[in-house]
Amino acid sequence: MQQTTQYAILAEDVDKQYKNGVQALSGLSLSVKRGEIFTLLGENGAGKSTLIRILTTFLRPDSGRISVLDWDLHRDAEKIRARIACVSQQTSIDTHLSLKENMMFQSRLYRIPKAAAQKRMDKLIHAFDLIPYLKYPVSSYSGGIKRRLDIALNLMSEPEILFLDEPTVGMDIQSRMAMWEMLGKIREEFGTTVFLTTHYLEEADSLSDTVCIMKDGREAAQGTPFELRQYIRQDMIRIRFSSKAAAKDSAAPMAGLFPGGKVRIQDNFCMIFTEDIHTDLTKANVYLLKNKIPFLGIEIKQPSLDDIFLKFTEDTGKGSCI
Numbered sequence: 001m002q003q004t005t006q007y008a009i010l011a012e013d014v015d016k017q018y019k020n021g022v023q024a025l026s027g028l029s030l031s032v033k034r035g036e037i038f039t040l041l042g043e044n045g046a047g048k049s050t051l052i053r054i055l056t057t058f059l060r061p062d063s064g065r066i067s068v069l070d071w072d073l074h075r076d077a078e079k080i081r082a083r084i085a086c087v088s089q090q091t092s093i094d095t096h097l098s099l100k101e102n103m104m105f106q107s108r109l110y111r112i113p114k115a116a117a118q119k120r121m122d123k124l125i126h127a128f129d130l131i132p133y134l135k136y137p138v139s140s141y142s143g144g145i146k147r148r149l150d151i152a153l154n155l156m157s158e159p160e161i162l163f164l165d166e167p168t169v170g171m172d173i174q175s176r177m178a179m180w181e182m183l184g185k186i187r188e189e190f191g192t193t194v195f196l197t198t199h200y201l202e203e204a205d206s207l208s209d210t211v212c213i214m215k216d217g218r219e220a221a222q223g224t225p226f227e228l229r230q231y232i233r234q235d236m237i238r239i240r241f242s243s244k245a246a247a248k249d250s251a252a253p254m255a256g257l258f259p260g261g262k263v264r265i266q267d268n269f270c271m272i273f274t275e276d277i278h279t280d281l282t283k284a285n286v287y288l289l290k291n292k293i294p295f296l297g298i299e300i301k302q303p304s305l306d307d308i309f310l311k312f313t314e315d316t317g318k319g320s321c322i
């Protein structure tokens with residue numbers, strides 16, 4: 001008998017090398033709890049899509065242990081496939097069919113009895129605010145509404161895990177916010193585990209129960225957004241300059257001044273990560289005033305997920321899991 005654990009996904013020491021020799025995954029480990037929103041963050045080429053393709057059974061890893069919904073990925077790929085859904089960049093919508101026809105067509109693919117499919121469809125249309133669009137042809141929908149419909153289609157089969165590869169890429173802010181609300185509803189109202197990749201850090205921060213930061217084919221850090229902030233246990237001194245060039249000019253001597261800290265430039269700010277905020281704040285102030293460096297302001301700042309992401313992805317070497 002199948003034993004049920006709290007984990008929707010467990011991956012341990014996963015490697016994947018493509019035929020051209022690119023090592024896309026290199027000793028990756030992560031765990032996703034049932035019913036949570038799990039976000040994979042990483043720069044281009046970090047291996048996010050490769051991992052999604054492996055977890056959704058389209059690609060075989062070279063080595064490592066993976067279980068999805070407590071099934072072994074190698075042995076039970078078909079069972080896993082029947083219980084998950086994956087929303088890719090290309091929608092699976094047929095623009096010749098109406099919104100409801102699209103949904104009922106999907107239900108026939110999964111052999112869902114008509115009455116149950118109708119009930120499920122009504123619930124999804126209602127939950128995802130698709131009612132106003134019923135009267136319009138699907139071909140006239142905006143990209144954001146098409147994406148919303150596509151997710152609803154994928155939920156017709158009641159998957160236990162929904163994978164989304166960059167669900168908000170290219171969307172305007174309003175559509176993105178509607179999508180965030182939708183992903184929250186998928187967790188709250190449908191109890192589905194959501195596994196998504198994104199480039200948007202504020203999205204990961206506001207939406208996720210767990211964030212995994214990926215770098216060079218492995219996890220650099222994993223935890224709740226709060227834990228990730230705690231993990232670096234560092235505050236930041238942020239100095240504002242009139243321009244990025246002015247910030248850059250001041251950064252080199254600053255780096256020498258704070259050998260234990262990390263100095264970096266973001267727009268017209270010079271940021272200093274520090275473990276001794278008060279000593280270093282005084283030191284920075286004295287340095288700026290003594291050397292008559294024109295700056296517009298200096299403040300202590302809690303690092304955002306954005307800052308943490310940059311810190312983890314800039315650092316080299318083996319990362320850590322919280």
Ligand SMILES: Nc1ncnc2c1ncn2[C@@H]1O[C@H](COP(=O)(O)OP(=O)(O)OP(=O)(O)O)[C@@H](O)[C@H]1O
Nearest residue numbers: 018020022024042043044045046047048049050051
């Ligand atoms: N089919 C393939 N054949 C060969 N190399 C590949 C293939 N797919 C991806 N790669 C390479 O594997 C590495 C990881 O790619 P992957 O697409 O998984 O990263 P990603 O984090 O999803 O990046 P992005 O955000 O740009 O999609 C990259 O160096 C990429 O060029």
